[in-house]
Each structure stands twice: as structure tokens, then as C-alpha cells.
Amino acid sequence: MSDDRAETNNKKDDVTTSRRDFLKNIGIAGASTLMAGSASAGVPADSPDPDAESTAAEWLQGHFVLMSEEDKKEAINRLEKRYTAKYDKKTTVANTPPLEGVLFGYALNIGKCIGCRRCVHACVQENNQSRTNPVIHWIQVMKIPKGNFAFTADKLNDGYPKSSAFGDYGVQVGGNAYAPVGGLATEHAQSYYSADEMVPDKDYFYVPVQCQQCEKPPCVKACPVRATFRDPNGVVVIDYNWCIGCRMCQLACPYQARRFNWGEPNLPPEEMNPKTHYFGNRPRMRGVMEKCTFCVQRTREGRNPACLEACPVGARKFGNLLDPESDVRKILATKKVFRFKEEMSTYPKFFYYIG
């Protein structure tokens, strides 16, 4: 741990230097671009960086959605070439379009979730997150004490002000008022509970939280450059190349679902997943935001998200909200369903249910 920190501190110096350099050189870069007219022409042939040409082209790349088909193809070829070289395995960057007539929804049974965190690590395997320094998990599992509605005999006298040196002053609040009374009371949630314990603990329930794919996503409203947006399937995705790293979306999100690459991500080549999507799990760079995309590289091709496949108890269900025969619609119709932080009026398409 301490070693980690040493390394991180080093990185910090790095960041500040490069940021300063970057600001100083904006002017020069702009000027050279104007003169050169096109990106690749601006790179000297004997440039020491083999990626220089594509780096320059990427620097001038526009918002992916607004790009022409040719430019998209070129951008993707560029990325594929770079990832293939960097991770030493054939990498594909898909641009699978959104599906017709599909609105993705997710349902999670908190009555069944055992809090084993397999979904968290399945997500890391699938989505090419940074493994060390920084460690990035897109899913956070909260361990929350079960509430107590029962007024048992031994608790009848609870709730009176406790005696202190100053006397018995204070307000009487009634039995059990000092214990949570159930529900998703996150003030008692533990997100860092140890991996040494066996789960489930019978006194707790577990609530995994990831991007809720809101219908009214506050992060999209907050993004000043529209790098993050809601795709036609209702999934909020990010164009990592267009992201400026201002982290406004992270502040706006009430679910703590967004993660920022503070350092250069550390992704060991042998663990890298070579099947990627432009808006999904392609390796990210330093200084961009990332989050759950419902595994856009899988779901747009018909397969379930990785977290669902990892869940050993089948607490996770995924499907098309427009299809009345889908698992998610059946759950919405028959189970006790709620949304997390409903009062935020974000209208998540991630539903929690019991039963």
C-alpha cells in the first residue's frame, strides 16, 4: 500500500508538469495545425514517437457521433492499430450501432444478493479497467444493516436520553429510534467490508450500485461538451476522446457511479479484453471519465452484461423494457420494485426488487 502511494505521489508531479506544458503549447499546436492544413502532414517523418501521426489525428478528432462514416472508420482503425501494438494481441474496436426498438433495463433482487462482489470483478475483467494505481471498480456493493421494526420487550425502554454527567436532558424519541428501521438508509452502509468474511451475513442486506442509466441523467446535463450522452437504447455512454476530464458529471451523479482516471491506467496485456466497443470497454487514457455502459460491446450484440453472468445467485436480470415477455418486464409486473434515490427524479432504468 505504502509503495503504491509513493508511486502515486510521483505521478502527481508528472501530471502537473504535463498539464503546464500542455497549456503553454496550445498556442503552438494551433498555429502548426493551421499551417499544416491536415493532421498527418504536421508530423515530421522522423518523429521519435511511432504513434505520432495517429496521436495528432486523434487530437483533431471531433465528436464521434457527428463524424462522417469515413472518419469513424479511420478513427477506429487508428485505435485498433494502437491497441493491437500496445497489448500485443489482435484487438477489435466495434462500432455496433444501437438496436432498433430496444430500451435496456436492469433489475436486481436485493433479497437474493449475497454481496460476494463477483459482479464487481467480472466488470473489471470485461471492461478493461485499471487494475492497480488507480484501482477502478464500476460497481460498488453496499452492505446495509437490516432494519428492525419489531418492538421487542427488551427494547421497550430504548430511546430515552442516555444519562450523562450533565444529567438526563434531551428529547425522548421513543423505542428503536436509534436503530435504522429498514429501507435503503445509506448512512449505515459499508462499501469497504472485508473480503475475509463469508457472505451473506444474516444481519445485513447488500445493494450493488452501478450506473443507473437514468432517463433524465444529471451527468448528461452537467457535461459541458456533450462527451457523455444517452444513446437510443437508453444507455448513457461516453466518447472518451471527446471527454475533457472536467469531472462535472461525477459531481452531478447522485449514485457515485462515475470513475475518473487520475493516472495512466495500468492494464496488464494478458488481462486485456481484446473485444471492445468504441463507447464501451476500449482501454481508456489518463484524464477521462468512465462508468458502466451495461457492457455496450456485449448487449448490442445480444449477449448479457458481464455482471449478470457472474452473479452466482441469479439476482441480476437484464432485458428489453419494450418487450412485455422480457424478464425485466415480468419482474416489474409481478415483484415489489423500487428505484434508488427516486426523489432525485432521475428515472433510472436500473430497478431493485424484492421477492
Added chain:
Amino acid sequence: MKPQIAPTTVIIVLALFAVVAGGLALVGGLDTQKAKSTAVEEQAKATDAQPVTDCFESRVAYTAVTRTENIVPQYGYPNIKCSPKTSGVLWYGDPFDGTIPMGEMPEVTDATRGDFVNAVVKPREPRLTYFNMGPDGCATCHNGTMVVFPKDKKPRLITMHQDIVANSLQLQHGRGAIWCLDCHSATNRNKLVDRQGREFSFNQPQRLCGSCHGEVYIDWREGIHGKRIGAWATGGKKRWWVCTECHNPHTVQTNRFNPINAELPPPPPKGMKNADHERVGQNEH
């Protein structure tokens, strides 16, 4: 990855800041070296670590699965990736590896239109310890001569198979209403049997369990209860988990799902030594 600086300017920048950088390197050289060496060590550790090959899916020991490399050659995927900490299966390269068609399912004429056309399951029989001890499965011993067939279903003390049920007189499933031979066929031990005497394969426990646990069974048929991986679309190819892949029928009254080890938590944010603050006040109620 992301271009921090336009490449045309890289050289100029390098030249301009060579002096400054040199000074920085002198000051920070020691730390940098230390960090580099730890990074190298970490990397060496990571490459030394071989991937876990003996894994389990839901129930420890009863859902064992072995990692095979390069099942999907296009991406170099193994069939599964497992947790180095708990050896639980985390990720499926090929969700249908080692599966067979689910087999016939009875029609249920109410709203449960089970989506079984493309349903596949992982067969249970190869994963059962006692079933695989002889060429004829359980019947290697339970053939009527080596172990005689019991005359009735009355509970009695059994000295064998105590690893499955410790005390056969206190079998908890059904709270004393049923006993081993209500589910295991007395004369054909390779099969399960229901109250009407119909025999089912161990690969299709749902047909037996469903005869009592109808409510859950209907949810399972609908796709609400239980786990299914593969395609998300209705009618797509899915691998279904059957009852005994998650539940141990012999101890289900004690634990609906037997506790397993958790995976690693995220490290606390930088600057936070531990997460003890989370547990403050946890034991007061």
C-alpha cells in the same frame, strides 16, 4: 493514450524544458527509482501468477469447472476466468461451453410460457462425486445385491454418505415430512423420483423440485427466479441454472444459499488509511 501535447511541439517542449527537467530529475531521482523498481516487482509478480484453473460457479465443490484456454480463438478467450482469491467463476468467455440441451420440459398451461426452445444446461451428473465413482453411476454399488434395495421409505440411521447428510434421522428438508427415498429412487439410484413414481435424471432436478415448490418453479420457468446467461433477448439461446446448482437440497433449510467468500473490496481512497469509520455505530443496535 490520449495526446497530451501535439507531437509537432514535443521536440520544442523537450528542448525548452530540458534544463528544468534535469533539475527535477536530480531532486526526484531517488523516489522515481524506488517507484520504478516496485513497479517492476509488481509486474513480475503478476506474470508469475498463473491463472486459476479449478473453479466453482455457485456451490463450492458441487459446481466445479475447469479453465480451458483458447475456447474462442478469435479473441483468445478461455472458457472462464476465475478469481485468484476465491476461485469463483467471474467471467465467461463462452457461456455455452460444456452444455447440453435442457431436455423435455412439461407443458404448464397457465401463463408460464417457458422459453425452453433454445435452453441449454450444464449436466449435473458429471459433477456429482458419488455418481462418478463407478461405471454404472450410483448403481455400481446400489444394484440390489451389493447394497440391497430398502423395503420402505421409513427414516433410519444411515452410516454412509454422512458428508451429504450428517444425521439421516434429522434430515431438515421438509422438516421431517419427507426422507431420502422420497426424492431418490429406491430401486434405480441413478435417478430421482417424485411422488407419482416418475423418474427424472439428475440433470433435470427442476421437474422434481417443481412438483412441491410450485411457486418458485413458475417464477423459474418465467425467467424471474434463478440464473440464466447467454442472450438477453426473449427466445435467444440461454444457459439455465437448475435448482441444485445453487441450492443444496439436503441443507436448504439451514441456508437457502450456502455462504461463500467475498471478493476483494476496492482500496480506500488515497489518504484514507482504512475504512473503520464505516463500522462506527454498527453494533449499537
